[in-house]
Amino acid sequence: MDTADQDAPLNCERYLHWANVFLVVYSIDNKKSFEGCHQYLDIISLHSKGVQHNYPVLLLGNKLDMEQYRQVTKSDGQALAAKYGCLLYEVSACLDFESVQHVFHEAVREMRREMEKSLTVRPLFITEERPCLHMVTPTPVASKHGLASCTFNTLSTVNYKEIPSVAQAKLVTVKSSRAQSKRKAPTLTLLKGFKIF
Numbered sequence: 115m116d117t118a119d120q121d122a123p124l125n126c127e128r129y130l131h132w133a134n135v136f137l138v139v140y141s142i143d144n145k146k147s148f149e150g151c152h153q154y155l156d157i158i159s160l161h162s163k164g165v166q167h168n169y170p171v172l173l174l175g176n177k178l179d180m181e182q183y184r185q186v187t188k189s190d191g192q193a194l195a196a197k198y199g200c201l202l203y204e205v206s207a208c209l210d211f212e213s214v215q216h217v218f219h220e221a222v223r224e225m226r227r228e229m230e231k232s233l234t235v236r237p238l239f240i241t242e243e244r245p246c247l248h249m250v251t252p253t254p255v256a257s258k259h260g261l262a263s264c265t266f267n268t269l270s271t272v273n274y275k276e277i278p279s280v281a282q283a284k285l286v287t288v289k290s291s292r293a294q295s296k297r298k299a300p301t302l303t304l305l306k307g308f309k310i311f
């Protein structure tokens with residue numbers, strides 16, 4: 115979405131809640147446009163804090179072909195990017211399509227990296243390897259990314275662990291409290307690493 119705001123951010127909600135990655139653009143030949151970026155960067159970082167999620171931001175100095183009229187040095191751009199923890203690129207939209215394309219590809223890569231990072235907070239699974247001493251209150255394990263959701267209301271001596279990666283998957287046997295009390299009662303066999311829905 116192109117915000118198309120002329121001087122300052124307007125109705126930010128319409129893109130803040132919608133976007134996964136932000137490109138903040140100024141013209142290297144226009145100091146005012148560079149100064150206007152501060153407001154956008156502030157708003158995006160406030161938004162990220164509010165939702166406790168890091169949205170990648172790329173700061174983009176456009177009109178590199180206007181070098182002779184440059185009002186914003188590359189180090190100005192780098193300092194601003196460093197302040198807000200974002201990446202800086204300088205491009206010429208009218209002369210160099212590939213550099214613009216590269217920035218968009220980078221934006222998508224950054225977004226994927228962020229999503230993968232947030233996936234490292236993995237959902238829980240159950241194992242009987244180290245039984246707990248007390249009953250655990252059944253809790254729905256709801257993953258933000260829909261990876262796992264289950265309740266453990268028949269399992270009293272189970273242990274809760276993070277799901278290992280599929281490469282580490284192996285068979286484990288989980289017994290219900292009823293099964294443990296009866297020697298030949300059926301047990302439930304799970305493949306470690308598989309999600310339980």
Ligand SMILES: Nc1nc2c(ncn2[C@@H]2O[C@H](COP(=O)(O)OP(=O)(O)OP(=O)(O)O)[C@@H](O)[C@H]2O)c(=O)[nH]1
Pocket residue numbers: 116117118119120176177178179180205206207208209
């Ligand atoms: N020299 C030069 N001019 C450019 C470049 N990119 C855009 N322009 C010119 O800058 C002006 C503004 O471009 P827009 O794409 O409309 O910029 P914008 O900020 O999205 O403008 P709005 O959509 O009206 O908010 C136009 O006259 C473009 O031709 C560039 O890389 N070099």
